[in-house]
């Protein structure tokens with residue numbers, strides 16, 4: 001696949017863009033990554049995602065696909081020759097979509113409040129809900145190696161990019177994910193043993209630097 005056929009409007013520290021990079025790597029699809037500067041969005045980003053004006057955007061044969069989970073499902077359907085991400089049974093597909101949606105509603109919205117809000121009560125409530133959500137996700141994993149069972153799947157792709165944020169969440173929230181959810185960190189490390197994941201994720205300390213920059217820019221104490 002020529003690079004120009006598949007272009008990703010990207011941002012290395014973004015967990016949403018990381019989902020797309022992982023899915024493309026799982027399918028061994030070559031792509032051109034174009035790093036966006038969100039303080040000065042490119043005309044291409046504004047044209048390709050005029051509704052949300054957000055990355056990631058996958059441009060396939062000139063056509064845009066927006067929203068990370070929609071993009072991952074698109075990738076799974078178009079490059080269906082290997083590494084299926086969603087199961088084939090409609091019930092199990094619905095189940096996986098439910099959990100990916102849960103991750104979207106709970107992890108970043110609460111985790112990001114730890115560095116975008118100065119209000120102590122808001123931060124404490126967000127931290128409590130974040131830890132609760134990790135516990136719910138840990139219960140859903142159970143004793144399986146991956147959310148996809150024996151294989152890395154859609155829910156794994158949806159959640160693993162937030163592993164890059166664990167250090168930031170822990171530092172800012174003053175808690176330990178491993179102490180709260182002892183099975184979640186081994187799951188993350190298992191995922192990180194896959195090249196498709198480790199090469200697609202941003203280093204936890206780099207993410208923390210980005211988070212501190214955001215905090216400073218917002219004037220958050």
Ligand SMILES: N[C@@H](CCC(=O)N[C@@H](CS)C(=O)NCC(=O)O)C(=O)O
Nearest residue numbers: 014016038053054055056067068069
């Ligand atoms: N729901 C979106 C979230 C994407 C998102 O929040 N992107 C951020 C970067 S991590 C962005 O582009 N922010 C710029 C803005 O909102 O103006 C997805 O899953 O793709």
